[in-house]
């Protein structure tokens with residue numbers, strides 16, 4: 001079995017690292033998991049503005065967890081990416097290899113020389129006999145920037161994945177593949193990644209530019225406190241401190257965020273009539289804000305479950321169970337990445 005990578009999720013608020021040992025039948029043993037904050041404005045809109053801020057956080061994490069392995073899998077998301085299902089004339093795998101970049105140009109607003117293209121034949125055909133492909137185009141500039149920052153931290157970036165697919169892989173590793181229609185939503189600080197699965201495959205993906213920062217910004221604005229104070233108040237409330245002022249603000253902001261998610265869910269449902277979502281699974285650090293899961297539940301009218309990606313995994317003895325339970329949701333993307341093998345691309 002090919003050796004797997006260290007999953008390294010470079011987020012705008014924190015770097016997350018997961019190391020696993022893959023077992024048989026999709027099982028894994030968790031060897032390491034850690035989180036290291038990055039300074040504000042280090043990564044903005046998916047662009048790395050402060051390389052040394054990321055490098056220092058990554059180095060600190062590798063040192064603290066005493067990790068020697070250098071091969072890492074990274075994820076990109078947001079406006080660096082376009083993911084689309086397209087139809088192309090039926091052709092052989094060799095012809096696809098040659099033709100897809102040209103075909104892609106009709107479907108993406110970028111020059112084909114500026115993007116890395118990847119695709120997967122989905123097996124479907126339309127009435128005209130054309131093949132259905134899942135097309136992924138990622139801006140080379142962003143892919144190179146993420147790889148470069150890993151190299152600056154003395155690592156070998158061997159896989160650059162799409163965050164939405166890492167979310168799916170992390171979920172399936174933790175909960176098993178399902179034929180049910182489920183919405184996976186990873187809520188970070190500045191970005192949320194949605195992947196709706198149907199019949200065991202990804203039927204809809206979208207990155208929405210909202211996340212936990214919205215809560216912090218609103219507390220700051222309404223209560224006239226600093227950003228650091230607002231962040232601390234949000235975390236305190238989420239961990240059980242029942243301040244009514246903070247609670248009211250979080251409920252209000254959560255409604256706005258849930259409304260954004262619902263637009264994506266409605267869009268998916270409008271193109272998949274006769275389908276209903278059976279459950280929403282929440283990951284990411286902001287899954288921990290209780291009013292958010294309540295607001296999503298109220299809007300989508302389905303049960304919302306906060307993911308615990310490491311819940312059923314065998315764990316190395318040095319790992320702290322309580323830490324994994326409370327912070328596990330934040331590790332979802334890095335778990336998906338950790339299951340990748342060198343040479344894997346996107347899907």
Ligand SMILES: Nc1ncnc2c1ncn2[C@@H]1O[C@H](COP(=O)(O)OP(=O)(O)OP(=O)(O)O)[C@@H](O)[C@H]1O
Pocket residue numbers: 010011012013014015016187188189190191192211212213231234235236238239284285286287288289330
């Ligand atoms: N205990 C907690 N209570 C409330 N919010 C929390 C808690 N722990 C983390 N968060 C929030 O989760 C967010 C960080 O989550 P995560 O690490 O998934 O984001 P990120 O990957 O850094 O961000 P992005 O993907 O948007 O770049 C922050 O907004 C942080 O305030």
Ligand SMILES: [Mg+2]
Pocket residue numbers: 009010011012188189333
């Ligand atoms: Mg993130």
